[in-house]
Amino acid sequence: MADFTLKVRRFKPEEQQGPYWETFDVDLDPTLSVLDGLLQAKDREDGSLAVRCSCRAAICGSCGMKINGQSTLACKTMLEEAQSFAETHAVAAQVGGDKTESGSHGKPEIVVEPMGNMPVVKDLVTDMESTHWTKIRRVTPWLLPEGDPPEREYIVPPESMIDVTQSMACIQCGACVSSCLSMEADPDFIGPAALAKAYRFIGDPRDAESKERLHDLAQDPHGIYDCTHCFSCIDACPKGVAPMDQIMRLRRAADEEGIHDQNHGRNHMEAFTKIIEKKGTLDEAQLLQDSYAPGVKGKLVPKHGAIKGLVESLPTAIRGVKTGKMRSLPKLIPGVHPKLPGDAQDHVKRIYAHAEDHQVELNLYIRGEEPDEEAPEGAVEPEPDQVADTESRPGADTGLSPGAGS
Amino acid sequence: MPDHDVLVIGAGLAGQRAALAAAEQGVSVGIISKVHPVRSHSNAAQGGINAALHEDDSWESHAFDTVKGSDYLADQDAVEIMCRAAPEELLHLEHLGVTFHRNEEGKLGTRAFGGASAARTYYVADITGQAIMHVLYEQLMKYSDEVARYEEYFTTGLALDDEGNCVGATCRNITDGSMDHFGAKAVILATGGNGQIWHPTTNALICTGDGIAQAYRVGAKLMDMEMIQYHPTTLAGKGFLITEGARGEGAHLLNANGERFMEKYAPNKMELASRDVVSRAEQTEINEGRGFPDGTVALDITVVPRKRIHEALREIVLVGRDFAGVDITKEPIHIKPGNHYTMGGVKTDNEGRTNVPGLYAAGEVACVSVHGGNRLGANSLLDTLIFGRRSGVDAAERAKGRDQTHVSHAFLDDQEARIAEVIGRENGSGRRVSEVRLELGDAMDKHVAVFREAEGLNTALETVRRLKEEYESCYIDDKGHVFNQDVLGAIELGYMLDCAEATCVAAIHRTESRGAQFRTDFSERNDDEWLKHIDVTRTDDGPEISYSEVTITQWEPEERSY
Numbered sequence: 001m002a003d004f005t006l007k008v009r010r011f012k013p014e015e016q017q018g019p020y021w022e023t024f025d026v027d028l029d030p031t032l033s034v035l036d037g038l039l040q041a042k043d044r045e046d047g048s049l050a051v052r053c054s055c056r057a058a059i060c061g062s063c064g065m066k067i068n069g070q071s072t073l074a075c076k077t078m079l080e081e082a083q084s085f086a087e088t089h090a091v092a093a094q095v096g097g098d099k100t101e102s103g104s105h106g107k108p109e110i111v112v113e114p115m116g117n118m119p120v121v122k123d124l125v126t127d128m129e130s131t132h133w134t135k136i137r138r139v140t141p142w143l144l145p146e147g148d149p150p151e152r153e154y155i156v157p158p159e160s161m162i163d164v165t166q167s168m169a170c171i172q173c174g175a176c177v178s179s180c181l182s183m184e185a186d187p188d189f190i191g192p193a194a195l196a197k198a199y200r201f202i203g204d205p206r207d208a209e210s211k212e213r214l215h216d217l218a219q220d221p222h223g224i225y226d227c228t229h230c231f232s233c234i235d236a237c238p239k240g241v242a243p244m245d246q247i248m249r250l251r252r253a254a255d256e257e258g259i260h261d262q263n264h265g266r267n268h269m270e271a272f273t274k275i276i277e278k279k280g281t282l283d284e285a286q287l288l289q290d291s292y293a294p295g296v297k298g299k300l301v302p303k304h305g306a307i308k309g310l311v312e313s314l315p316t317a318i319r320g321v322k323t324g325k326m327r328s329l330p331k332l333i334p335g336v337h338p339k340l341p342g343d344a345q346d347h348v349k350r351i352y353a354h355a356e357d358h359q360v361e362l363n364l365y366i367r368g369e370e371p372d373e374e375a376p377e378g379a380v381e382p383e384p385d386q387v388a389d390t391e392s393r394p395g396a397d398t399g400l401s402p403g404a405g406s
Numbered sequence: 407m408p409d410h411d412v413l414v415i416g417a418g419l420a421g422q423r424a425a426l427a428a429a430e431q432g433v434s435v436g437i438i439s440k441v442h443p444v445r446s447h448s449n450a451a452q453g454g455i456n457a458a459l460h461e462d463d464s465w466e467s468h469a470f471d472t473v474k475g476s477d478y479l480a481d482q483d484a485v486e487i488m489c490r491a492a493p494e495e496l497l498h499l500e501h502l503g504v505t506f507h508r509n510e511e512g513k514l515g516t517r518a519f520g521g522a523s524a525a526r527t528y529y530v531a532d533i534t535g536q537a538i539m540h541v542l543y544e545q546l547m548k549y550s551d552e553v554a555r556y557e558e559y560f561t562t563g564l565a566l567d568d569e570g571n572c573v574g575a576t577c578r579n580i581t582d583g584s585m586d587h588f589g590a591k592a593v594i595l596a597t598g599g600n601g602q603i604w605h606p607t608t609n610a611l612i613c614t615g616d617g618i619a620q621a622y623r624v625g626a627k628l629m630d631m632e633m634i635q636y637h638p639t640t641l642a643g644k645g646f647l648i649t650e651g652a653r654g655e656g657a658h659l660l661n662a663n664g665e666r667f668m669e670k671y672a673p674n675k676m677e678l679a680s681r682d683v684v685s686r687a688e689q690t691e692i693n694e695g696r697g698f699p700d701g702t703v704a705l706d707i708t709v710v711p712r713k714r715i716h717e718a719l720r721e722i723v724l725v726g727r728d729f730a731g732v733d734i735t736k737e738p739i740h741i742k743p744g745n746h747y748t749m750g751g752v753k754t755d756n757e758g759r760t761n762v763p764g765l766y767a768a769g770e771v772a773c774v775s776v777h778g779g780n781r782l783g784a785n786s787l788l789d790t791l792i793f794g795r796r797s798g799v800d801a802a803e804r805a806k807g808r809d810q811t812h813v814s815h816a817f818l819d820d821q822e823a824r825i826a827e828v829i830g831r832e833n834g835s836g837r838r839v840s841e842v843r844l845e846l847g848d849a850m851d852k853h854v855a856v857f858r859e860a861e862g863l864n865t866a867l868e869t870v871r872r873l874k875e876e877y878e879s880c881y882i883d884d885k886g887h888v889f890n891q892d893v894l895g896a897i898e899l900g901y902m903l904d905c906a907e908a909t910c911v912a913a914i915h916r917t918e919s920r921g922a923q924f925r926t927d928f929s930e931r932n933d934d935e936w937l938k939h940i941d942v943t944r945t946d947d948g949p950e951i952s953y954s955e956v957t958i959t960q961w962e963p964e965e966r967s968y
Contacts, residue, residue, distance in 0.1 A: 014886045031731065032644075043840035047892035048884035052441075054610040057646045057725065059536060060445040076728055121581065122889040128442070129557075142544040143503030153500045158508035158515075162717065165505045165530060168537050172444050206503065240724075 002030050004079045006037050007109040008049065010123050019120070023109060024049075030080035034110060035063050037079055038124075050123040058238055061171030064178060065124050066113040071178035071236040074112070082110045115178035117187070131187075132174050135194040139217070143201060146208035156205045167200040170241045176233035188222040192233035192243030195224060199246035202253060211257060218254040218261040225251070225265020264309055267291050280340035280348050284326055288313055410436035410554065411805035412798070413590035415561050415575060416617060418446030419535070419787060420769025420794035421596030422542040424758075427798030428594075429552040433805050436588060438556040438577055440612065440894070443543050447598050447610040448790065451535025452649035452721055453519060454527035455499075455787040457492035460516070463524045465489040470961055472785060475521040475680045476778025477921035477931065478963040479630065479939070479956060484756050484774040486959060488785075488792045495791050496528055504541045505530050507718075517718070518654040519783045521680035521968070527784040532649050532721040535787060556588075560894050561616065562821045564593060564624045564765065565813040572624065572765035573811045576821040580894070583887025585825075587818045591808045592764050592801035595621060596794060599748030599770035600905040602898075604854075605847025606645030607745040608637055617771040619901035621752040622908065626760040628942040629773040629954065630750035631905070632913035632923050635781055636856050638684040640744030642702045646729050648722055648741055650783040653677040655718060657707040659688065660738060661696040667703070672968035679968035682780040682922045685743035689856040692742065704738035743856050747786065749777040749922065750912070753941060753954070758797030764804065768797040775939065778956075779921015828896050829885055836879030839896045846873055846899075846906060854913055859927040867910035874903045908942045911949045915940055933963050 004026050011019040024041035035053055042049045052062040056075045063074040067082055068091040085091070086108040118126035145154075176192040183189045190198075198217055202210045217223040224247055233243040251269065260266055271290030275283050292309040293302045320326040339345065412428040414421045417439035425437040439446065458468040469489040473480050500506055500514065507529050509515035519527040530537035546553055558580040565574045565587065574589040597617030601609025622628055638659075639648040653659075659677050661667045671687035672679035679687075688703050697703050707715060707722070712735050715723060719734075726734040752767040754760050754774055760767055769790040776789055849869040853862035877900060884892035918932040919925050939954045 012886065013888050029643075031729075042892075043838070043844075047839070047882050047895070048886065048890070050889045050891055052445075054441060054445050054612045055447070055450060056611065056644070057450070058728065059449045059533075059721070060441075060447075060610060062441065062445045078728075125889050137547055142548040143541075145501070149497075149501035153497055153506075153514050155512040156508060157512055158510060161505045161508050161530075165533075165537070168505050168530065168540065169533055170540075171449070171536065172540075201503075204503065204505070 001027055002079075003027055003107070004030075004037060004083055005107065005109045006034070006041060007111045008038070008041075008123070009111075009113040010049070011114075011120050012048075013122055026079075028079060031078055033075045034067055034077045034079060034082050034112065035074035037110075038074060038112070050121075050125045052125055059171060061173035064115050064173040064175045066111075066115060066178065068111050069113075071115060071175040073173055073175065073238045076238050079110070083108060086110050115174055117177055117180060117183045118174065126174070128174055132172070132177050132191075132193060135191050136172070136197055138190055139194050139198040139201075140209075140213065141194075141197050141201070143204065143207055144209040145206050154206045160203070160205050164200050164203045167196045167203070167241055167246050169239045170196055170200075170243075171239055173238065175236040175238060176241075176243045179232040179236040181230045181232055182226055182228050186222060186226055189226045190217070190220065190222055192227070192247065195227075195250060196241055196243040196246040199250055202250060210253075214250065214254050214257055215259055217250060218259045218265065219263075221263050224254065225261060225263055225268070262305070264291050264305075267294050270294070277349060277352050279337055280345050281338070283337040284317070284320070286337070288317065408436060408554070408556075408586065409574075409589035409810055410434045411590065412436075412592050412594065412801045413438065413574060413588050414594045414596055414798075415439075416446070416596035416598060416769070416771070417443035417555075417557075418448035418596060418598055418769065418790065419539055419542065420448075420771075420790035420797075421446075421594070422539065422546055423791050423794030424594045424596055424766075424768055424798035424801070425553045426542065426545055426549065427795040428802040429549055431799060431802035431806075433802045434554075435552065436554045436556060436590070437546070438559045438561060438575070438588065440558065440560045440580065440616070442557050443546065443555070444540060445612070446539065447613050448539045448787070449536045450608065450610065450647060451787050452532040452647065453651035453654065454517060454529030454534045454784045455496065455538070455791075456519065456522065456526050456782070456784040457496040457528060457788065458489065458524070458526055459493040459496055459514065459528070460524070460526065463526050465492065467523055468492065468526060471522050472776065472782055473778075473961045474964075474966060475780050475782040475785075476775075477682070477780055477966060478933070478937065478961075479633070479775065479778030479920060481775050481778075481957040482959040482961060483957045484776050487756055487796075488776050488788060491792050492788055495788070495795070499538055499541065499791075502541050502545060504538050507531070517651060518678060520650050520653065520678045520684070521675070521782045522678075527651075527654065529651065529718075531717070532651050532719050538787065538791075560897070561597075561620065562825065562897060563817075564620050565817050566624055566762070567811045567813060569763075570625075571763045571811065573813060575620075576818055578825065578894075580889060580891075583890055585818060585822050587813065589810055589812055591805035591810060592766060594758065594766040594768060594797050594801050595752060595771050596767070596769045596790075597771045599751070600902060601745055601748065603846060603902050603906045603909070604634075604745035604850045605844065606640070606643060606851065607847075608640050608645050608647040609745070614898035614902050615748075615905035616898065616901045617767065618748075618751055619904040621760060621762065621765060621767060621771075622904055622942075622944045624762055624765070625944065626762045626765060626767075627753040627952075628750060628908050629753035629939050630775055630778070630912075631908045631942055632916050632940065633749035633777070633779050633921055634745065634854065634909065635681055635747035635749060635922050636685045636743040637746035638681055638688055638743055639705050639741040640746070641725070641730055642700055642740060642742050644729060645744045646725055647744075647746070648705060648725065648739065649719070650681070652705060652707050652710075652719055652722055654783075655707075655710045655714060657705055658709055659684070660704045660706055661691045662698050662703070663696055665696075667691050667696070675968035680780055680782060682924070683968055685856050686924060688743055693857075697742075698740055700740060702740035702742045705741045706738040707734045708736060708738065745851065745855070747781055749773070749775070749779065749781055750909075753939075754793075756796070757800040758793055759800065766797040766801050768793040779923060825893055825897070828882065829890075829893055831879070831881040833881055833883065835881045837876050839880050839882055839892070839899055842873050842876055842880055843895075843899050843902070846870065846902065850906060850909075854909060857924055857926050858913060859925060860914065863910060863914045867907070867914060870903060870906045870910055874907065877903055904944075908949050911951065912940045912942055915951055931966075937963060
């Protein structure tokens with residue numbers, strides 16, 4: 001047994017005060033979870049502390065919340081781990097304007113808050129209907145096969161089922177939605193969970209409407225090109241669904257389908273990758289041009305909407321310069337973009353070539369294969385987390401290959 | 407006052423399947439759940455769903471395995487219905503979009519499971535329950551015009567009209583605390599089991615026996631309540647489930663001496679004997695000092711190829727890593743038998759009808775009985791779907807021939823007053839609800855577990871009855887309306903205590919050993935006296951016992967060995 005302090009963001013809608021912080025001391029085995037801690041606080045101190053929970057084993061998806069600022073499941077976050085994270089990151093000091101950094105045990109407080117990007121109903125309970133389920137329903141979340149079903153099962157490639165099972169593993173906990181930076185900027189963004197759900201049908205060979213689904217999601221200004229490729233949802237997902245990877249797969253599928261979306265998302269993606277391949281760092285001026293008016297033809301005979309798009313982008317560009325996001329004005333002048341030193345650009349090109357040759361899609365359900373069969377006896381295997389960082393993330397290399405967005 | 411032809415309470419697999427089946431009959435359907443439907447406990451079914459779909463398999467073989475697994479307490483007509491309908495139901499799920507595992511030809515592939523004479527378990531990695539439930543929820547979203555969903559509504563009581571027909575339920579909207587009566591011509595309970603009576607348990611916190619107690623309180627009979635499954639592979643202390651699929655994939659059970667002890671108990675089926683047999687074997691090893699100091703034995707999954715573990719047992723890799731700090735691909739994991747499944751429940755016929763007209767039950771809340779004294783792995787999902795569907799169809803038929811009856815407003819007022827009374831109790835007026843709940847869990851796990859005897863069972867019953875008295879004065883902290891989980895917890899505890907009392911009474915009464923009920927003071931199965939179900943009915947003086955016959959069609963009881 002050990003002592004832990006939970007610093008909980010509370011909100012009681014029926015009382016006249018706004019949200020406030022309250023700390024609870026709990027006494028539990030360090031390998032028990034933050035949810036166990038909250039439940040002990042409920043049992044022993046204050047039964048009015050509201051928290052959705054059910055399975056305690058990361059399968060029901062009820063207890064999504066922010067722990068030390070990170071969106072996750074409370075049942076899957078061990079007290080010990082949470083405390084040491086709080087210590088390393090001095091979390092308590094950063095939030096709530098509270099000066100106390102450590103609880104009554106002299107150990108750092110574990111900071112617990114409701115999920116982000118959602119209205120709070122009470123304490124740690126958020127309104128998922130208006131922010132999450134509405135968007136799930138937006139993607140027509142049921143299989144649309146062609147005609148009547150066969151007498152027996154649909155015959156499909158075994159790997160296709162393993163492939164969509166990754167997004168099927170989603171438990172709708174909302175952690176990805178909570179952490180999504182794009183949704184913070186655009187609350188109408190369909191979002192990581194709903195788009196992962198969309199891939200579950202688009203990637204399913206039994207679905208007959210995949211193309212229509214892709215067109216719909218590509219043309220929607222809040223659709224697949226609204227993702228800024230920040231990886232937050234991948235970090236937050238407790239089930240390895242890697243929502244951003246599913247979004248990148250949707251982009252690749254839309255690209256293969258030849259969809260030129262009205263929002264210039266595809267052009268932007270292509271411009272981004274080509275510029276990096278050629279110059280190594282981002283030439284923002286050219287990115288802007290190529291996103292809206294790609295190629296010489298695009299500039300000579302701009303398509304409908306290109307000039308409008310460019311003009312509308314100017315305030316963003318100006319803000320970028322003002323806030324230091326773009327380091328210098330010359331970067332906005334086409335043609336004066338600096339080159340990479342030495343042969344660095346050749347390295348970049350080699351990375352591109354490597355990515356081209358390794359387009360195979362890996363996911364969590366099949367990633368265990370290679371080390372198992374190829375590793376000689378006694379070979380050092382990569383740590384699970386490292387494996388996850390490389391193999392499980394087909395999107396990890398997309399910053400440098402077709403499929404990159406910004 | 408929302409009215410529907412058919413009202414389904416509970417939105418796990420049985421409830422969702424019942425709602426969809428009723429809607430297909432063209433009646434109006436409402437489905438109520440105290441949690442969002444996808445949070446339901448059907449999620450936890452990892453390993454798969456049984457069906458004799460393969461041409462080399464037969465429904466008779468599946469049915470025989472089920473009957474033998476039940477220690478001959480299952481009703482064989484019900485088992486036949488379930489096993490015959492299984493292939494069609496499985497294909498239906500596949501057509502709806504469940505991403506079942508395929509073999510190399512792209513056809514549905516299987517894995518082996520306990521107590522089965524063929525590999526007939528179909529699966530989605532080790533998230534089968536979750537995958538099926540999410541697909542059914544997709545269908546509920548698709549048919550939202552036909553099925554009204556009431557998500558996060560808590561049922562406080564069933565309403566009967568003057569003739570004793572069940573005509574709806576009273577519910578509290580959890581989000582704002584408002585109460586309403588939901589009128590219906592038929593009500594289907596699909597609220598799951600009562601595993602939370604035990605501590606620890608593999609069951610979710612929501613499995614508090616709500617429907618069992620609600621039905622019991624309006625006069626429905628309960629059956630086989632003494633039959634409680636202890637799953638052979640759960641994590642010590644936390645109670646988390648390690649799927650039987652692990653043993654299906656070839657994992658071994660080892661005692662602290664490294665011996666594969668199942669050789670002694672089930673030389674033919676070894677680790678894949680039925681669950682009651684494996685749990686007793688483990689508990690015997692532990693009791694006789696061949697377990698580990700933490701009161702466990704070991705499950706060695708490292709004998710399964712790593713690739714296969716990652717593909718088929720990924721959830722267990724995560725459970726091992728996140729909850730036990732063990733990489734199951736590299737080292738054995740410590741496990742023990744833990745409370746898992748309620749074989750008993752509300753007594754129903756093969757169409758899900760209880761003895762209360764208009765009241766149906768399906769899934770773990772119900773006892774048809776297809777599981778008898780011991781449920782086979784991967785038969786629970788099947789049970790929920792087959793009898794969920796049948797209940798939905800029959801309830802819709804009933805509804806078509808009837809008018810909506812409205813109960814008096816006094817019923818709703820009563821329910822509201824009861825909640826107000828609990829909320830109004832002063833802090834310190836008695837014990838905390840949580841204290842009573844924890845004491846109940848410990849007593850049940852100590853005395854109503856793998857091995858039972860009269861003295862322990864009586865101690866448990868006395869404890870339950872004392873707690874029932876204390877329950878009347880226990881208090882809560884939350885006095886508000888919005889998301890008041892505290893008051894719901896108090897109501898749930900009342901449900902749990904009713905279920906616990908019925909369980910103890912039945913377990914004391916059955917003086918033999920059959921399936922999950924192993925009495926050290928009556929260690930043999932006694933078909934002459936006990937080849938019958940124990941039914942429990944509520945009276946003002948406590949539970950009343952009666953019996954019903956076991957239906958035998960083609961499999962006469964035999965000695966059971968694996």
